[in-house]
Amino acid sequence: MTRGDHIFRAAREAAWATLVVAGLGFPIIAYRAEPDFNNALMLQARWPLFFEFCLAAFVLRFALALWSGGAAKAVARERIWRKPGWLGPVALAVLVVYPIAIVGALGPQAALKWVDTYGVQILIYVLLGWGLNITVGLAGLLDLGYAAFYAVGAYAYALIAPATGLGFWALLPVCGLLAAFWGFCIGFPVLRLRGDYLAIVTLAFAEIVRIVLINWDVVTHGEAGLFGFPGLNFFGLPFIPGPRGFAAHVGLPFAGVHKPIFLYYLVLVLALAANFVSLRLRRLPLGRAWEALREDEIACRALGLDTANIKLTAFALGAFFAGVAGCLFALRQGFVSPSAFTFSESALILAIVVLGGGGSQLGVAVAAVFLVGASELLRELTFLKSVFGEDFDPAQYRMLLVGLAMVGMMNFRPRGLVSTREPTIRLGPEPAK
Amino acid sequence: MEIFLQQIINGVTLGSIYGLIAIGYTMVYGIIGMVNFAHGDVFMLSAFIALLLLLLLTQMLGLAAAPAFVAAMVASMALTALWNYAIERVAYRRLRSSFRLAPLISAIGMSTFLANFVTVTQGPNNKSIPPMWDDVIKITSGGAYDVTLSYKQILIVAVTGALLAAFWFVVQKTALGRAQRACEQDAKMAALLGVDVNRTVALTFVIGAALAAVAGSLYLLQYGVVKSSDGFVPGVKAFTAAVLGGIGSLPGAVLGGLLIGLIETLWGQYFSSDYKDVAAFSVLAITLIFMPSGLMGRPDVEKV
Amino acid sequence: MSARWIDDPILRVDALTMRFGGLVAVNEVSFAAGRGDITALIGPNGAGKTTLFNCLTGFYQPTSGRIAFSPERLDAEKIERLTRSARKSDGDTFLLERMADHEIVRKARLARTFQNIRLFQGMSALENLMIAQGRSLSRAAGFSVLGLLGAPSWRRAERAAVDRAAGWLERIGLTGRADDPAGELPYGDQRRLEIARAMCTNPALLCLDEPAAGLNATESRDLADLLRAIRDEGETSILLIEHDMSVVMRISDHVVVLDYGQKIADGSPVEVRENSAVIAAYLGVEETDEPAAEAALAESAKTGSDAT
Structure with missing residues (x-):
């Protein structure tokens, strides 16, 4: 030719x-x-x-x-990218130093947004991504109703905290366990279903939960949502100006950024705990059974694995982390309303897991930073408004791109961006890097 | 009693629209075993296309409402079919041999894209057109409440019936129908025997989209309003209809649509209109859990 | 020599029937498998062999009939008592048709492989064998709690499981590929890995669905040696479906023949080979396979007598 x-x-x-x-x-x-x-x-x-x-x-x-x-049809070769050993510690160090560095660089006022919107918000999504990754990435159960568990956590805090006077330390696990219980309840009837039907039923359940939240005015205050519940405090010290506040006690001038910084570290610790649990579980019989379930359910049954229990634990543990994340969301926002828990929220979290490449912890974190952080950054770029007009809302473009990214991932890199599955146990030595 | 009768009429109208959308779900599921999650958004898109064309024809060309509507509907069928053809080509074709959940995830991505694409291009708000063709027939009068049947409602039910008959004929009698059923049974074998599988699947998407466009246009005619988030809930309800009727079954889809339409309107009337979507979602969950082969579907034997 | 399947059966199937709608796939089939025997289930395509297997291993719920199983001793009276009760098991005697698939593997200790290999393709060979030991391991992991904490008892149990898996990998010649994804192994290796995986569940009866399908002559011979070795260790009896007559005749102690869902012959390989109903089923039914079947029977006559 x-x-x-x-x-x-x-x-x-x-x-x-x-x-x-x-x-x-x-x-x-x-x-x-x-x-x-x-x-x-x-x-x-x-x-x-x-x-x-x-x-x-x-x-x-x-x-x-x-x-x-x-290019004459060059054979598509999957490049194998191995995570260098230093990446984990360096990333952790950056995360630990981040809020302090930002405050140091910009001052407490300007740093607020960077700690809260970028730091805390993104970390909550990382936690959500790692939680959903257990259900979708490891166990291969497509859960389209994850936002419902997130909502259970958030509403559990917003309802229980004022009613009982319990602090968030006590309520964090309660929110997680309540969500896990819901995960168990929703997981139970769908055990026998095939993958795509299971996905649709979780979606239906999540929508029912949301409609109930909207309409059960007496308890949930409908669309308006709940607010005015007790917020975060530092081991009993509230983040308020004046002599009774945290700042006065530790001898710092009061700054609005103290609360987000504390929340940041709280979320960071919980997210790392979730990561630790996921990584450890992968090497345990339960985690291996999840992955085996994803690969071939019939073979699992032929090996005597009780697939019902395996599915339920995957659902419940994924939901547990969503419940914890919901509690943190309530603490960050100071109010909860049904509009935060729509299908599009579930789709966003699912996109984080899918882009992260089923099973990869690092991939999920990177995808969360990218999807959530990038759209927040777009919001910052005010000149875009002068180009696209005053009613330009980057959030709309975010979901548009999220949709395209999911299609693209499935078509070109179905195993994810950063996905080379490492065996959970080796007989031979580690391969040379 | 009058109210009940009126709700039956309204339910059948709504159900016909669901049935038309459900045919798209059921045909695609039948042929490639995929839940075409984006189909509800294709329906929404088709309503927008019909809306814009209607405005274009009436405002710019000065056509009368009725011919403009028919023209807009036909053009919307063609353009929506093109959209679904492109969607199948770009988002699903490559995935037929991928892992089992890949097509569904891709379809969720496509659904998200379409909803936000329309939001970005047309804005997030309700778009309403002035009511047209509002003549009604009074079925009962003099009671506490007049039961009415509008010409629009007659049109909607008649169009649904005619289309169902036409497609029943296509699937049973034509070469396309044979090819579809062959692909349903065994795509690899069909391909070996000279059936063009890609073309058959593409045609299935095209037909599904054309029917969704009819549904979209009729929806616009009946309710006079559409917005970019309208794909999701009607889509899930139509999928419910397909599942309830027995996925893969054409008459099942229409039967399921009618049932869902009736359940929704009656529930809204007699229990709570706030919770009317809960009724549909519950039917979906219950059907999938307890009778996944639906009313008219074939049972699915697990192959070991 | 008296027949072990009569004196000391490990499995007894009585009048088992499986219907799919109007189709009777297995019709009133009764047979027994001897403890320590290799029992072969043969028959033309569509005879109902795999369906029978699926009933034994709990994947299908049989329409009627009884499947009694005991890893220790199958006692006729005990079976009758158990049948009259509503229970699934009495000590070490089990009625498999009353049990779920995973219970059959865990409690009754029956393991199976599949006609179309079902390995966990994306997971390594070693991981496949570890999953098969999941039941004993998860007890050691204390519902994951001890495992999460890295308790010494868990570490010991894990090491023992790895050793056991490594032993099997060595036995099937896959030590060098232990860490490669199972799906990337050659076909013959995958077949043997699936058998090793089933063995890692510590079964009393190993059910193999066409283990020699797709293997070349050398691989078939290796497989036959492996199966004989497993039998000779005395811990595991074997029930297999096989089309390759040379394999069947060479290794089996007992052959049960099905045709159109019914049992047409049952006995030692020599008896079955000379049975006129079997010859008719193999020669008469599938015309296209006629020369092949004839050859197979003739071939098996030679190799079978060599082996026993």
């Missing part, structure tokens, strides 16, 4: 792609319906945007066709 043929062919492919994109983009990109002052929908034409999309499709497809044709 000559070079000319090659280019002609690529151009033809690109022309087709452009036609398809034009069909897809008309009228959904080319026009936008907005209500006018009479509340009647009027069309706004956006042809330039439409043509930009078509042009982009042409250029991308053309480049792809040239590249893939030119």
